Amino acid sequence: MMENLNLEELMQDVLAIVTTYGLEVLGAIVILIIGNIVSKRVPKTLLNVLTKRGVDPTVINFLCSLVRMSILIVTILLVLAQFGVQTASLIAVLGAAGLAIGLALQGTLSNVAGGVMLLFFRPLRVGDYVEAAGHGGTVKAVGLFVTELSTPDNVQIILPNASVWGSAIKNFSFHDTRRVDLIMGIAYEDDMDKAMSVMHAIIAADARSMKDPAPMIAVAELADSSVNFTVRVWCKGGDYWPLKFDLTKAFKEGFDKEGITIPFPQQVVHRVDG
Template identity: 60%
Template sequence: MDSSLEQITEQGVGLLIYYGMSLLGAIVIFILGRMLAGWAQNTTKKFLERTGKIDQTICDFLSNCARYVILIFTFIMVLSQFGVETTSLIAIFGAAGLAIGLALQGTLSNVAAGVMLLIFRPFKVGDYVEAAGVAGTVKSITLFVTELATPDNVQILSPNASVWGATVKNYSHHSTRRVDFVVGIDYSDNIDKAMETLHAAINADARVLKDPAPMVVVGNLGDNSVDLTVRVWCNAGDYWGLKFDLTKAFKEKLDAAGISIPFPQRTVHLVKAEG
């Protein structure tokens, strides 16, 4: 009886020591894994920020990815300390990841597109762009959507996959822009005088750049008017103000010079039938 009790006691102590060492090893692995994950996150973030070319959002995203990858491996190693078959567990994680990836392929494509937008930076916050069939000022670029605001301050949320897969027009990318006008004058008016009048209105506005030089030419002989094409350059921020003001100035200057801006008209000939 005593020998049986001693044997059970020895087995219990052995199991206690075995599982105690396993538990201790699991705790050590967990602590070291947490420390390593934090170190990897901070190191990755600092390295990416030092480059100065990567958006803060993607810096945070990639540093968090590094942290979670190490935490996953730490979790698997902790389970292996307790005799859990990690090979089958990894297979289960892989299958689950594949299933989740297939179910969320649209969302993942937006994440991938968001990463590409943040890396290559075809536009930045504050730019006025046209993409995926919509136009507006960029308010934010996240990993899932790009937020725009229209000129009348309507919010537009475009999926990143749609933005990245479409042609992007960035009206704010260059520091200067060209403003185009078409001004029609009557066929009976003096073309040279009209062109001089338009040049006078252009030269009176300080926002018009001297280089490239403004251009006023005869662009078309229309049905009702001689169309003068006007092209001037300005700083990108002055585009709309200059366009509105010069349109008004052209009308006032031409009126003062006695040059008319014709409107569409038709001449109708009535033929009286004989008999």
């Protein structure tokens, strides 16, 4: 008899709970289902849109994860609100905790922000030769936290993204063409027109020098020991250093062949006796 009474009381308690909280439980289940579906479909749609626009995969993964996490957090807050939990105070606690974590990790977060900006605006790409934050090298990788460079003598440089984004970036590989600038000097006694003709002929004979824009040779300075010419030649970006080295050598050989002197620095000293 006592067992039947306890069973009836238990059934009454269950019925009371279902009657009181049934709609809340049902609503919470619906919110969880909808939130789970949205947290999967929205990042997938974002992934497709950003992929079509050519956004870097690292940024895409980061944003998709951030969006999914945000949707799940909102879903949990809505479920708690369904049961009468005061979410405003909970949000305030989470905000305070987020602020404390942000202040503790502000250096790391600034690197993440710099990495996102670098990956979105793409001022440098893997394979480009750049100068940034006081260092120069070929870009090997651009991540969310650091940028990796490799110097011409194969030294690895790891730069925090905040310092890269916060500094002037000089990208030598951005354009397809570059201009080779040389300063060539001849003796005052030599024929300037003849020297210019020799240099023009040497430039024209090199297939790497571009015809448009046309090469330029001009008298730039009457220096202490020489008449200096400014030589400007356009070429493909990949030919810059080989062409610069080869032209320097060819100019010297051409001047020697034509009897044109490249003077070394000298001073005239006047002696006063007595």
